[in-house]
Amino acid sequence: MDNTDNIILSILKENSRASASEISKQVNLSVPAVTERIRKLELSGVIEKYTVRANPYALGYNLLAFVIVKVDCSENLEAFQDAIAGLPQVLECHHTAGPGDYLLKVLFRDMQDMENFLSRTLKDIRGVADTNTIICLSTLKEEITV
Structure with a gap:
């Protein structure tokens, strides 16, 4: 990749519908x-891929949280991964080194929605031993820049 490719990529990240004519x-x-x-x-x-970035607040999702999850043993990792992959409110799931095994980025409509997810959905997944939830107050920056 050269500087021109980087500029093209930057334009497409800002507007994936930009035409080749506009970019040229x-x-x-x-x-x-x-x-x-x-x-x-x-x-x-x-x-x-090319995608649309929807505004979660406009869709009624007013609460963003990060959930650190500890899985009790390696035998349950695959079951945990499969279950998490099927949950639409989980935006991201990262296998981590540190205080937990996984870090989830999760969107909720409200506190009740978050409580239901933590108490019923997440804790019912085989292998989930412990969770720690961090509520996001605001987002300063959220993008991928390379």
Whole structure:
């Protein structure tokens, strides 16, 4: 990747619907050259997919929390991973080193929704031994920049 690829990627991260024509004007390349660069970024896996970023607050999700989860033994890791993968309110799940085994990023409508998730959904998953929940008050930065 060169500087032009980085600029193209930055434009697409800001607006994944930007046309090759729009991008070509910003990077001073022909439309076919931009199209080819985008194709190469896709084929190399730099661009994984194009998506819409929905505003969770506009959809009624007003509470974001991070949940640290300890799993009781390695025999239950696969069951835990399968269960978490199927939960739509879990935005991210990271296997971690530190105070817990997994860090979940979870969206909730309200405190009752969070309580139901923690008390019923999460603690009912085989292997969940302990959780620690951190409520997000605000988000200063949330993006992937490379």
